[in-house]
Amino acid sequence: MGEIYAKFVSQKISKTRWRPVPPGSLQTAETFATGSWDNEENYVSLWSIGDFGNLDSDGGFEGDHQLLCDIRHHGDVMDLQFFDQERIVAASSTGCVTIFLHHPNNQTLSVNQQWTTAHYHTGPGSPSYSSAPCTGIVCDNPEIVTVGEDGRINLFRADHKEAVRTINNADSSTLHAVTFLRTPEILTVNSIGQLKIWDFRQQGNEPSQILSLTGDRVPLHCVDRHPSQQHVVATGGQDGMLSIWDVRQGTMPVSLLKAHEAEMWEVHFHPSNPDHLFTCSEDGSLWHWDASTDVPEKSSLFHQGGRTSTFLSHSISNQANVQQSLISSWLSTDTTKDRIEITSLLPSRTLSVNSLDVLGPCLVCGTDAEAIYVTRQLFV
């Protein structure tokens, strides 16, 4: 891996997200958003790792990221997602969900849309109103799904003032994260080690499927779906374990991999190179899991391709081959453990690494030690 740059930013970072690159464009990621938590004033900020012309031609600041703009955010930023190129959705510990709009002309952020009482324990009408933190969001333009400590699931549309659909009491415990499985199905993880699949086509408050870890009820904190194999799901738990699930079969994880020593806060498949997985944890570590086999033909295909669509354009037989090896790379149980190569990406242990994001060859992560780490050469 290439050089990793650290910058101390005087605020504890809870979330880091790359701005998506326009589909079909060849440019690499250069802007990312961060959210802070546990400060007296919290911010959503946009940063650039661009070269800024030749200003820093001395090389001293190359790779360092610069603040583009920021905006006050009421409460801790619990989750952050790009809605599209200009809009960012933020979840707040006050139960509020906000869409921020980025104006590239004068480099400012403004509030575009807000649902102030998306999550609550006692209703907004009641005198004993008490809000509940919103813990996770997932976007699929134009839809936004949010989950919270109140066990509620909301489905919003960017242009609607009211929630399109709300499932009250969807979960008896805290929902920690949410992701889309196949539209209109979503997948949530909760604090008693369960994975639940919800289908918005069905009425009622029941999940269509429940999967769970055996016995121990270890809370699950994060979830990510394989970008091309939609039934393959990775979750991270309070004990730092990485679980791989096949939601088509069984109610238990396909494999459990011993990973971090404390809470795994986030897990991400590489969006265009899904044999690679990244996890970060409360124990202050950031790991890169490489499950690609040593077949040279395949790895070269991936490194050149760089995008899922690329290998889909190959001949059918070739594609089938790739699919085959993909399935085996995360779902085969015993052999997986021998094959996966794990690298620690941060030079030294720090306080909790709360969030990470990968896009192309770039990775960004944020920590409680108030540092943001960026690398632009993941696969060197």
Add this chain to the structure above:
Amino acid sequence: MEELDGDPAVTLIPGVNSKKKQMCFDWGPGEMLVCETSFNKKEKSKLVPNCPFIFIIRKDEDVYSQILRKLFNESHGIFVGLQRIEEELTGKSRKAQLVRVSKNYRSVIRACMEEMHQVAIAAKDPASGRQFSSQVSILSAMELIWNLCEILFIEVAPAGPLLLHLLDWVRLHVCEVDSLSADVLGSENPSKHESFWNLGRLDEARQMLSKEADTSPTSAGMCRTLGDLMRTMPILSPGNTQTLTELELKWQHWHEECERHLQDGTFTSSPHLETLCKIMLGDEAALLEQKELLNNWYHFLVTRLLYSHPTVKPMDLHLYAQSSLDLFLGGESSPEPLDNILMAAFEFDIHQVIKECSIALSNWWFVAHLTDLLDHCKLLQSHNLYFGSNMREFLLLEYASGLFAHHSLWQLGVDYFDYCPELGRVSLELHIERIPLNTEQKALKVLRICEQRQMTEQVRSICKILAMKAVRNNRLGSALSWSIRAKDAAFATLVSDRFLMDYCDRGCFSDLDLIDNLGPAMMLSDRLTFLGKYREFHRLYGEKRFVDAASLLLSLMTSQIAPRSFWMTLLTDALPLLEQKQVIFSAEQTYELMRCLEDLTAGRPVRGEPDAQRLQDDDIETTKVEMLRLALARNLARAIIREGSLEGS
């Protein structure tokens, strides 16, 4: 108690009239609450309107600086790294490690200082600009002191190399002043640039000389001679292998040559060059004449050492330092805190250095980290305080407490407490319970800290707080999860009762996803076990596994897991099973059920005066019991027949 080193500084609180009014206060962990009372100072004075505010007074204001937060965070990493340096490392490698750590700390200070400087320049209003500038000078002083301590205490340079280090030290910090004030270097009059000579930057000086020689051919010869003298000055270089005695000898020769030139009057026609020659001879009077070019007395000291005592021994440093300070100040002004600190360092009085720094600086960061580093150099063992434990721990505790008082820096404080063997743990226990928990995520982070340190009492208390919160918000599932995590049996019973109450009210269970997946956690309390098992009964019944359901139901009563108050509900649940077409309860099981029913009815306390509502309730109750008795009797009959016929066949 030891006597005070000076009067404590007075902090004036705007708006509070302490002359007329009495004040009251209360201590907090890192701050203090102050307000006016309604009592006047003298009994019968006029009524003065009260100040309507309560003030929070913070001790360690630097903690709240945005830029210094970077210093705290970055140095935290270095601190933790230093604590992990293996004890086995000894001798040279250990020393090298410690010097590296010290340099890391200094580079963090410098980075911070540079940023602060940028902000000071960019500041829009002059007041904040001044504030930042004063922070810059504080940081610069911190780095200056640290660097000197590094040379004297950590590097422990012997005679010879010591001077080289000191030269670097002065060069670094004078340059900084230069670049910050940016005027000295810009001027074009070379003869005014004795600061170069003084710094021992002889190469640059020689270039200046040749420049001077070009402009005035008359003095070219003199310049050449002086230049030669400069070139031939013997200086110890780091890679040089010559011994100290050799160097001293060479230096003596060179010194004599300089002196001869001066006595021969080589430079009499040019006073400038003569002065230079005198300086090179270490003539104090000549040096002092250039006082305005020397930034300060330690600059003067190092220059003086360079030209008169290049092989100064560490032990003699303080003599030269003291006389340099006296000469430089010339009785015109008294030494400032920084002078005292540096002087204490030259005297190798570490404790004095730390003490003076504690008084002079507005934060605990500096003394805490420096003391810790010096302690790792095994320089502080002998010193014990009359309060707390040792000095290192005392200062670290102060610093960490300051961090804990801060809204978001508390996480850093944890590691500092960890490395305070005596009082760290207790302090952490006291502080950690006071962290406000507004989200579960934050609570999880605090819990992780406690669990890693086996602080069971704190874990229990945090879980209880969260469980209580969840109950208040009517989130029974969450409440149960938290009490299970805390292994709090009493609270689990309480929550289970709420679940059962809900069931009785509504006739169905809420939060099935949780209750169905209790697993081994079910054993935490009897009531929780009952809740789980009772739900299992419902599931079995729903799946039409009647025989299993029936025996489970019975065992709930016979094993005494079910609370007595719930037995009637359980027996009523048995009714539909008794009414099934096939026989489900065996004869023996039916006897057991009957015994339970009789136990229950017999044990009923005699009630007082019946009212209308109770009469009606009793009526329903009696009907229920009658129905049960009937059903049980019929089932018993069927069971006996069936069992008899089975045996017969």
